[in-house]
Amino acid sequence: MKTRSMSWYALSCLAILSACTAKSNDKQVSTAPKKVPVSNLVVMDTTIYKDYIADIQSVKNIELRSRLSGFLEHIYVDEGAAVKKGQVLFRLSDEEYKADYARAKANFNAALTDVKKVVLELERTKDLAAKNIVSKTEVELLKLQYTAAESKVEEARSIMQQAKTQLNFTLVRAPFDGKIDRIPLKEGSLLEQGSLLTTVSSLNEVNVYFDISENEYLSIVSDSSFNKDSFNKDVKLILADGNPYPYPGKASIVESEFEKNTGSISLRARFSNPQGMLKHGASGKISVPIQTGDTRFVHQKSVFEIQDKTYVYILNKDKTVSMKSFEAGQRVGHYYIVNGGLSDTDQIVYEGVQSLKDGMKVEVIPVKL
Known part of the structure; x- marks a missing residue:
C-alpha cells in the first residue's frame, strides 16, 4: 500500500512539472519577436490614367421634321433601322400639293404663251412701222x-418651282x-409644319x-511640344459597365474659352465605331494618360483602411512597429501613389x-521591391 501511494505521488509531481514546463515554453513562444518583411517606398516614373466623365455624341445627328402640314400617309421604315442617303422614309398626303403644282405649271405655260403672242405681234408691228x-x-x-x-413668266416659273419643291417635301x-x-x-x-418625325444618326x-x-489645361499648353494646330492626345474610353472600349481615340481642344461657372474647358475625342457599339447620348469615362515623373509608391499589401483612412505599419528604431496614416492617391497596378x-x-x-x-516587437526581414 505504501509503495502504491509513493507511485501516485511521483506521478502527480511529474504531471505538475510537465504542465509548468509547457507553460514556460508557451511564454517563450509568445514573447519571441514576430518576423515581418520590411521595405522602403518605391520610386517610379510611370504612366497613370486620369478619368473624366464623358458625353458620347454621333458625328452626325439630326432631327427629321415635317416641312409641311398634312397627314402622315405612309411610314416606310421601322424604328432603329439602318438607312441609306436619299432613301424615302415617310410620305405625307400629297393630293393638295399635286394640285398646286399642276395649277402653277398651267399658269407658267399660259405665261409662256402670252410671251409668244407678244413676240409675234411685235415682229408684225415692226414690219408695219418700217413701211410707215x-x-x-x-x-x-x-x-x-x-x-x-417676260416678268410674268419668271413669276409663274418661281411659283411653279415652289409648288414642285413643296410636292417633293411630301417625301421625307x-x-x-x-x-x-x-x-x-x-x-x-x-x-x-415642324412636327418631329424621327432622328437620324451616323454612327461610323x-x-x-x-x-x-x-490647371490641367495649362499643364498641357506649357509643354514645349504643344502645338495648338496639331494637338492630339491618345486616350481610352471606358464604357458605362466599366469595360474598356476596344478602339483608341484622339483628343483635341475644341473650345476657345473657359466655362464661367466651372472654370473648365472642353476637349473632344473622336473614336471609330465600326460595330455600332456606341450610341448617341451614351455616357462613359475618358482615360487620359499622364506621366507621373519620379513618384513615390507603396505596395497594396502594406496598406489597410480604418474608417475611410489609409494606414501602414512603419518600423521604429527600437524594432517595434506603429501605425501611420498617409494620403493614398490613385492605384497603379499593385501600388498606390503616396500623395x-x-x-x-x-x-x-x-x-x-x-x-x-502598435508597439509590437518584430524581427526584420528586408524586402527589395
Whole structure:
C-alpha cells in the first residue's frame, strides 16, 4: 500500500512539472519577436490614367421634321433601322400639293404663251412701222408688253418651282447613311409644319466630349511640344459597365474659352465605331494618360483602411512597429501613389499587417521591391 501511494505521488509531481514546463515554453513562444518583411517606398516614373466623365455624341445627328402640314400617309421604315442617303422614309398626303403644282405649271405655260403672242405681234408691228403703216410708238408699246410678259413668266416659273419643291417635301428622305431613332407618330397622324418625325444618326464615328480644369489645361499648353494646330492626345474610353472600349481615340481642344461657372474647358475625342457599339447620348469615362515623373509608391499589401483612412505599419528604431496614416492617391497596378504622410526614410511592413499591433516587437526581414 505504501509503495502504491509513493507511485501516485511521483506521478502527480511529474504531471505538475510537465504542465509548468509547457507553460514556460508557451511564454517563450509568445514573447519571441514576430518576423515581418520590411521595405522602403518605391520610386517610379510611370504612366497613370486620369478619368473624366464623358458625353458620347454621333458625328452626325439630326432631327427629321415635317416641312409641311398634312397627314402622315405612309411610314416606310421601322424604328432603329439602318438607312441609306436619299432613301424615302415617310410620305405625307400629297393630293393638295399635286394640285398646286399642276395649277402653277398651267399658269407658267399660259405665261409662256402670252410671251409668244407678244413676240409675234411685235415682229408684225415692226414690219408695219418700217413701211410707215403704223407709228413707232406702237412698237415701243409692244416692247413694254413683252417685258411685262417676260416678268410674268419668271413669276409663274418661281411659283411653279415652289409648288414642285413643296410636292417633293411630301417625301421625307434620309439625309445621310445612318440609323433612325424612335418614331413618335403613326400613319394617319396629322402633322403641323415642324412636327418631329424621327432622328437620324451616323454612327461610323462618334465624338466624346469631356471637361478639364484650367490647371490641367495649362499643364498641357506649357509643354514645349504643344502645338495648338496639331494637338492630339491618345486616350481610352471606358464604357458605362466599366469595360474598356476596344478602339483608341484622339483628343483635341475644341473650345476657345473657359466655362464661367466651372472654370473648365472642353476637349473632344473622336473614336471609330465600326460595330455600332456606341450610341448617341451614351455616357462613359475618358482615360487620359499622364506621366507621373519620379513618384513615390507603396505596395497594396502594406496598406489597410480604418474608417475611410489609409494606414501602414512603419518600423521604429527600437524594432517595434506603429501605425501611420498617409494620403493614398490613385492605384497603379499593385501600388498606390503616396500623395503625403510618408517619407523616403520610412521603412514599411510589406505584408502580414493584419496580425500586427502598435508597439509590437518584430524581427526584420528586408524586402527589395
